[in-house]
Amino acid sequence: MSTTSDPSAPARRQFFWEKKFRGATPDGRDLAALRSGLGRGAGDVPALWPYYTRLRADGYVSPELHAEHAALGLFAVHQQSQPTLMHHLGVGLGTAMSTLRISGKFSADAVDRRFAAAATATSFIEVTLHLRGLVAQLRGIRQPMDYTSLLFDLRDWQDDDKAHAVRRRWGSQYFTHRDQAEPPPDSPSA
Numbered sequence: 001m002s003t004t005s006d007p008s009a010p011a012r013r014q015f016f017w018e019k020k021f022r023g024a025t026p027d028g029r030d031l032a033a034l035r036s037g038l039g040r041g042a043g044d045v046p047a048l049w050p051y052y053t054r055l056r057a058d059g060y061v062s063p064e065l066h067a068e069h070a071a072l073g074l075f076a077v078h079q080q081s082q083p084t085l086m087h088h089l090g091v092g093l094g095t096a097m098s099t100l101r102i103s104g105k106f107s108a109d110a111v112d113r114r115f116a117a118a119a120t121a122t123s124f125i126e127v128t129l130h131l132r133g134l135v136a137q138l139r140g141i142r143q144p145m146d147y148t149s150l151l152f153d154l155r156d157w158q159d160d161d162k163a164h165a166v167r168r169r170w171g172s173q174y175f176t177h178r179d180q181a182e183p184p185p186d187s188p189s190a
Contacts, residue, residue, distance in 0.1 A: 015068070016034070016072060018148060030076075034048065034051060035080070042065045064155050067158070071147050074132060075087065078139050093150055094171060095173045097170075098173065100137055100141060105141050124157060
């Protein structure tokens with residue numbers, strides 16, 4: 001498999017969180033605009049139109065636009081009042097949540113329950129609602145994650161044939177990272 005891109009293929013527009021910001025983080029006005037879309041439909045909030053890369057001229061709201069809309073809002077919640085960028089390539093959702101679990105700021109059992117609720121959500125609205133609460137907790141420990149990966153996971157979540165793979169990936173990241181970060185239990189004394 002070649003790692004070079006096809007020079008004749010159109011370049012993918014950068015997602016908002018991938019852009020190089022003057023200073024360390026996005027402007028607060030941009031983040032407020034992105035947060036204004038939370039709880040509202042993709043494409044329904046004019047303040048978000050300039051931030052989308054997945055708008056279609058015919059107004060069709062594709063799974064990609066739903067995912068981008070949700071990821072923009074979640075990123076804005078996560079980035080709010082943070083001194084460094086909360087998007088970090090390669091830090092999957094499960095890995096970030098595992099770091100939250102072992103941070104000591106929240107009960108490990110509570111994080112397990114909240115993460116399981118997100119992973120077992122049965123609708124796109126439900127998963128984004130659970131993620132909003134978890135992302136707010138990530139903000140509390142300044143733990144970044146990969147929003148480009150999250151966007152593609154949220155896109156796939158909307159396809160019944162792909163949602164199971166997303167759940168497996170999140171769970172694998174969560175438990176693999178957690179198991180590596182936790183000390184082994186004390187062995188019984190002889």
